[in-house]
Amino acid sequence: MPHETPLIATIVVGLSLAFLFGAIAQRLRASPLVGYLLAGVVLGPRTPGFVADQTIASELAEVGIILLMFGVGLHFSLKDLLSVRAIAIPGAVVQIVVATLLGLGLSLHLGWQPGAGIVMGLALSVASTVVLLRAMQARRLLNTERGRIAVGWLIVEDIVMVLTLVLLPALLPLFNVATADQPVSDAESFNLLKTFGITVFQIVAFVVLMLVAGRRIIPWILHYAAHTGSRELFRLAVLAIALGTAFGAAKLFGVSFALGAFFAGMILSESTLSQQAASETLPLRDAFAVLFFISVGMLFDPAILLRDPLAVVATLTIIIVGKSVAAYGIVRAFGYPATTALTISVSLAQIGEFSFILAGLGVTLGVLPELGRELILAGAIGSIMLNPLLFFALDRYEEKLEKREAANAAPEPAPPVKIEKTKLQEHAVLIGYGRVGRPIGETLELRNIPMYVIDENDEVVNKLKEKKVEAVAGNAVALLKFANLQQAKCLLVAIPDSFEAGQIVAQARAANPGLPIIVRGHSDAEVTHLKACGTDIVIQGSQEIADAMAARVP
Numbered sequence: 001m002p003h004e005t006p007l008i009a010t011i012v013v014g015l016s017l018a019f020l021f022g023a024i025a026q027r028l029r030a031s032p033l034v035g036y037l038l039a040g041v042v043l044g045p046r047t048p049g050f051v052a053d054q055t056i057a058s059e060l061a062e063v064g065i066i067l068l069m070f071g072v073g074l075h076f077s078l079k080d081l082l083s084v085r086a087i088a089i090p091g092a093v094v095q096i097v098v099a100t101l102l103g104l105g106l107s108l109h110l111g112w113q114p115g116a117g118i119v120m121g122l123a124l125s126v127a128s129t130v131v132l133l134r135a136m137q138a139r140r141l142l143n144t145e146r147g148r149i150a151v152g153w154l155i156v157e158d159i160v161m162v163l164t165l166v167l168l169p170a171l172l173p174l175f176n177v178a179t180a181d182q183p184v185s186d187a188e189s190f191n192l193l194k195t196f197g198i199t200v201f202q203i204v205a206f207v208v209l210m211l212v213a214g215r216r217i218i219p220w221i222l223h224y225a226a227h228t229g230s231r232e233l234f235r236l237a238v239l240a241i242a243l244g245t246a247f248g249a250a251k252l253f254g255v256s257f258a259l260g261a262f263f264a265g266m267i268l269s270e271s272t273l274s275q276q277a278a279s280e281t282l283p284l285r286d287a288f289a290v291l292f293f294i295s296v297g298m299l300f301d302p303a304i305l306l307r308d309p310l311a312v313v314a315t316l317t318i319i320i321v322g323k324s325v326a327a328y329g330i331v332r333a334f335g336y337p338a339t340t341a342l343t344i345s346v347s348l349a350q351i352g353e354f355s356f357i358l359a360g361l362g363v364t365l366g367v368l369p370e371l372g373r374e375l376i377l378a379g380a381i382g383s384i385m386l387n388p389l390l391f392f393a394l395d396r397y398e399e400k401l402e403k404r405e406a407a408n409a410a411p412e413p414a415p416p417v418k419i420e421k422t423k424l425q426e427h428a429v430l431i432g433y434g435r436v437g438r439p440i441g442e443t444l445e446l447r448n449i450p451m452y453v454i455d456e457n458d459e460v461v462n463k464l465k466e467k468k469v470e471a472v473a474g475n476a477v478a479l480l481k482f483a484n485l486q487q488a489k490c491l492l493v494a495i496p497d498s499f500e501a502g503q504i505v506a507q508a509r510a511a512n513p514g515l516p517i518i519v520r521g522h523s524d525a526e527v528t529h530l531k532a533c534g535t536d537i538v539i540q541g542s543q544e545i546a547d548a549m550a551a552r553v554p
Contacts, residue, residue, distance in 0.1 A: 006053040040297020057295040064292025070242040073265020088152030099125035128352020315379040350383035437494035443550035502533040509534035
């Protein structure tokens with residue numbers, strides 16, 4: 001039996017280099033995505049040393065695309081989109097149009113056909129979901145108005161790109177005819193309309209089937225797997241739904257893997273088990289996403305930086321300056337403050353996953369030249385590397401603005417709010433009042449058990465205070481000392497971050513060695529970690545976590 005195969009070599013060497021370069025990028029305060037792309041460049045045929053099998057890498061990338069789009073669907077929230085629809089929908093559409101026109105202008109300057117310019121512009125118009133969400137999470141902006149606008153804006157961009165990926169093959173003859181010298185014949189026009197009509201019919205048929213039958217069958221499969229009590233079967237059911245729906249969409253309806261996976265995730269997002277489904281598949285999704293970025297990096301030719309530097313600079317300018325100026329103007333036109341407009345602008349000043357997928361499809365269909373994909377890759381790597389610097393500059397600007405406003409305020413500013421130690425006794429200390437923490441709190445209220453809540457969301461804390469519940473907003477590690485753990489009934493930690501939960505448990509155990517501590521967990525490794533920190537009981541699940549943790553309060 002051979003000890004080395006192209007598949008194993010590609011996965012092992014690819015993931016190892018991705019870890020190395022990703023760790024270096026993280027150390028330099030850049031996105032790990034830059035490291036993954038650079039690992040692909042090193043493994044590609046245009047650099048010396050080991051060359052990975054590009055065919056296998058492309059196959060692995062297809063799985064990565066399916067899981068990425070499944071993840072986008074899982075996090076798709078129609079409610080969040082509707083809450084900011086007044087600005088997110090027109091803003092995203094106008095910004096896409098502006099970026100597409102700028103990309104079209106660049107492509108015409110390079111001597112390309114209009115169809116290539118449209119694909120180029122669309123690829124430059126959509127921001128990376130991974131980069132934007134990580135930047136927002138790092139600054140705790142996701143639950144703010146700015147965060148909701150940025151995420152809603154991104155959802156609209158994602159929907160437009162999904163439709164583009166589906167319709168582009170059908171519109172390909174239109175691009176070819178539009179660039180031909182001879183006039184369009186009646187037969188060609190009929191064939192165009194026929195092809196487009198068949199494609200639209202297939203899309204509509206697939207969407208209707210998913211919304212009618214899929215909304216019943218997919219959640220039923222997931223709940224059946226959950227009730228077997230086997231985590232392996234539940235995890236396998238989620239993966240089978242994601243991959244099977246994508247494959248069936250492509251084979252039976254002729255639509256893309258991307259659309260099938262997106263709808264599978266979107267339907268699952270309506271289930272009460274969606275969060276558990278997302279957490280169970282996250283490791284595999286992340287691994288194949290890394291392989292996807294590696295395969296993209298393998299296509300990049302570093303020589304373009306020397307061969308066409310002006311084209312690379314122009315591409316970066318469209319991404320960082322053109323898109324940002326358009327977004328800033330749109331947000332300001334809707335009456336939002338400058339800080340909100342700048343946050344949205346900086347968040348969108350990069351491109352990522354969809355740009356790669358669209359560029360690859362454009363090259364495959366013969367619409368986009370190879371140079372276009374190389375420019376898009378160069379623009380992605382450059383913009384992702386520069387995005388943290390833009391956020392750093394924005395943070396410094398906001399600090400100066402706050403100091404200026406404070407200096408222009410009253411000469412005797414109000415003293416900061418002082419947090420005092422609670423006087424509650426025999427109370428439950430609840431950390432996190434989100435999807436799991438909320439039902440815990442409601443159960444404690446029904447049982448008339450006093451509670452002290454710590455949550456990072458100001459809105460959540462204000463609503464609890466309106467209900468006469470003692471609550472404080474901020475980081476639990478810093479605020480736990482005010483919870484009077486010495487006289488508490490128990491500690492309930494309902495946050496998803498096991499590392500932060502471990503710090504909280506260790507601090508609480510030091511303050512009160514006999515305090516009963518119950519924590520939520522997601523994996524056996526987390527259970528081991530939390531137990532080592534001093535946790536009494538670790539409960540896994542989603543709604544099951546909430547019910548079981550609340551029921552075990554003494």
